[in-house]
Amino acid sequence: MEYEYKSILLTYSSSIEEKHSQLLNEYFAKEWEYVDSISQPISTGTQYEAKGGIIVILKKKKDNLAV
Numbered sequence: 001m002e003y004e005y006k007s008i009l010l011t012y013s014s015s016i017e018e019k020h021s022q023l024l025n026e027y028f029a030k031e032w033e034y035v036d037s038i039s040q041p042i043s044t045g046t047q048y049e050a051k052g053g054i055i056v057i058l059k060k061k062k063d064n065l066a067v
Contacts, residue, residue: 001061002061002062003059003060003061003062004059004060004062005035005057005058005059006027006032006057006058006059006060007055007056007057007058008023008024008027008055008056008058009053009054009055010023010053010054010055010056011052011053024056027058030060031060031061032058032059032060033058033059033060034056034057034058035057035058035059036057037054037055037056037057038054038055038057039053039054039055040052040053
């Protein structure tokens with residue numbers, strides 16, 4: 001079984017926004033499946049740490065229409 005993969009970058013300042021949830025739900029409704037996520041912390045040189053964004057990795061079964 002072959003899969004196609006897609007990565008989606010979700011950027012945010014202090015929290016994930018509702019639009020990101022809606023975007024992911026649209027992909028899930030189209031049969032994409034969650035695989036993993038990658039986040040990159042941003043160091044500010046103090047005790048405060050923020051995240052610059054999250055990459056969400058999705059997969060979907062390939063439609064093999066070719067004979």
